[in-house]
Amino acid sequence: MTAPIPGQASNPGPIAALSIRGLAKRFGGKIAVDGISLEVPAGSFFGIVGPNGAGKTTTLSMATGLLRPDFGTAVVHGVDVWQHPLEAKRLMGILPDGVRLFDRLTGEQLITYAGLLRGMDKAVVAARVGELLAAMDLAQDAGTLVVDYSAGMTKKIALASAMIHAPRVLVLDEPFEAVDPVSAANIRSILDRYVASGGTVIVSSHVMDLVQRMCDHVAVVARGRLLAAGTVDAVRAGASLEDRFVQLVGGHSHTEGLEWLRTF
Amino acid sequence: MVAHLLRLKLTLLRNGLRRSPWQLLGMAIAGLYALGVVAALVIGLVLLRNAGTGTAHTAVVLGGSAAVLGWGLIPVVASATDMTLDPARFTTFAIPMKQLLAGLAVGGLIGIPGLATALVALATVATWSRGVLPALAALVGACLGVMTCVVLAKVVTTATASLAASRRFKDISALAFMVPLVLLGPIVAGVARGVSASTGFLPDFAMALSWTPLGAPWALGGDVAAGRPGAAAVKLLVALAVLAGLAWCWKLLLERALVTPPYAGAVKRKGGRLGLLGVVPPTPAGAVMARSLTYWLRDPRYSGSLVVIPLLPVIMLFQGAQTGHYGGLAFLAPISAFILAWSISADVSYDNTAFALHVATGVRGVADRLGRSLACLVFALPVVLVFAVGAAALTRDWVALPGQLGLSLGILFSGLGLSSVVSARYTVTVPLPGDSPFKKPPGNVGQTLAVQFVGMLVLLVLVLPEAALLVAHAVTGNAMFGWINLVVGVILGLVFFVAGVRLGGRWLDVRGPELLAQVSVNR
Incomplete structure (x- = not known):
């Protein structure tokens, strides 16, 4: 394999923002995650890419304390997520994929709720809610129930809820799904500034183009295993990330057949 | 075709x-x-x-x-x-x-x-x-x-x-x-x-x-x-x-x-109104309480049971008018207390995967439990008091009131404590968020029935002292038993309430992710 060896080429700083070791999870007879180890350097914009069902969401859930791993550990800025969950969760802002929200609250109420749940001061919450709503371009819909939001608006309000406590690490599972290009650009510039000031962002995605442009580090996951990890330039090794990804995952085999589709 | x-x-x-x-x-x-x-x-x-x-x-x-x-x-x-x-x-x-x-x-x-x-x-x-x-x-x-x-x-x-x-x-x-x-x-x-x-x-x-x-x-x-x-x-x-x-x-x-496919239009509304979240004390428990209360009002799966409560006295009064004696009204306050207290026993199941927010923010289990129970108590306590006093006033049976209050408050507080434990550990199949309250999704019916049945049995055991005192009062006619019942009901109920919230909170702290995994199955 020509890809850098996982965990070494990513060149972690003195203390990694997120360090996972041998995470594994089995659902019934299916092994969803098969021993993934990963170092996410502090201050990096880290992308996790993989085909559908690769185990991205399961890995991120285990790394953020939402799903108990069968094996392995996850450590955030030196705090073990499963030994000291409350301390670890204070450091992380999490946007899980595929979970519901308390959608009978208005957008404004939902972000406020997330802040108050974390025991934040009321005045601080109020000030940050206003700024977050403006940044997400949701100020006009702040009083609308989240259940009446579009898919993209729902994603943005969940993202805002994950940011309110100024975490040191943002773990975002598919943050740009269904988000319109203008909002996506806004969110990206927010995340860029956040990373520039020392924060760490971990995003999962299967849009290679986006990851190549946005992230400085990337990990490729398929079938529950880590195939490659490191800086984006190191992993793609001259090719585009998409070509490298297809090459690593080993898809793109079935372009024969379906001739009848051209017989109209 | x-x-x-x-x-x-x-x-x-x-x-x-x-x-x-x-x-x-x-x-x-x-x-x-x-x-x-x-x-x-x-x-x-x-x-x-x-x-x-x-x-x-x-x-x-x-x-x-x-x-x-x-x-x-x-x-x-x-x-x-x-x-x-x-x-x-x-x-x-x-x-x-x-x-x-x-x-x-x-x-x-x-x-x-x-x-x-x-x-x-x-x-x-x-x-x-x-x-x-x-x-x-x-x-x-x-x-x-x-x-x-x-x-x-x-x-x-x-x-x-x-x-x-x-x-x-x-x-x-x-x-x-x-x-x-x-x-x-x-x-x-x-x-x-x-x-x-x-x-x-x-x-x-x-x-x-x-x-x-x-x-x-x-x-x-x-x-x-x-x-x-x-x-x-x-x-x-x-x-x-x-x-x-x-x-x-x-x-x-x-x-x-x-x-023209159905269009579910919604009016755009600017923010500025936090509703109950702006009223409660700004603590995690307060936030959970405000959120639960908002759901009691806005989610038909919750407000359905709120609609039933005011109709209960109507049915009992109607029955009384038909038969000529209003003895059934004695059950009004205890039954309402039971329905309301037991209604939060499936709270986490009702949250479904939205419960992930509680796990992700690391809110303490006790705050979660306390907030949900207090939200229910806010309206359940007045309802039970009004029903008990109202029934006594209608039947002119003021002697029975202390015993009635003791049993009802005992059921309410013990029930809330028990519900706090049950919903921290067991999930049941309930209508999904946004579904009609009448729609029961297919799921683990066996566990649902077992949880409901065993839970009610346990509650029955928990309120045995109050029930026994009520019977003693009815048999001996000694009003003293009624007053003892009131004291026992409130104290025992509060003890069970505190114990339930603490035990449920501890279980939630330990098993939050497992509970989230359980509700994720049902979606």
């Missing part, structure tokens, strides 16, 4: 039943029930053959009109129940409109309500088999009547489809549906009394109805039998015109619906 649509409907029905044996059981029970009703009605209609022409005419026309009315009204509140042949799903297939209409109409007959209506309608042929012509007229009338029922239901569902897709309408109709359901007993009794008091008026009413779209098809057999061929001919025209008009309306609506 019609046969295709019919086969599709049958396949969908069969696959739905194959998904779970419980659904098959439910269908079997509903089928048996419908069979009983149909059998009774068919026997009645056959027996009516020997009744006077006037009586039979009145009964058939009134019954038929009620059937048409039912087919027109029920889909408005229950439109989400049978969308197996939802026209919107056929938009991408190029099906000719005529065949689509015919297929959907015949498909509407398949299913318990359709078959039952058709069978009962055909039984009117037996009622009017007093000659070839009346029987023939009745047959034509029955066919027209059943078709009118089905097409009317389709017109109503198609017309309200876009309305029914809006969340607000769904919420409100689900609640509105609950009221007559709870009050079914009193309503039936009241209507029965009203009808029996005014039997003289019914034939005239039926005669008038028979000229309207509701009753016209059902009057054909009777009019021919009574020797009014002219009236029968006019009513046949009315019935045909109504059916044609409805079919035309349906075609227009469907054509429009197929190109």
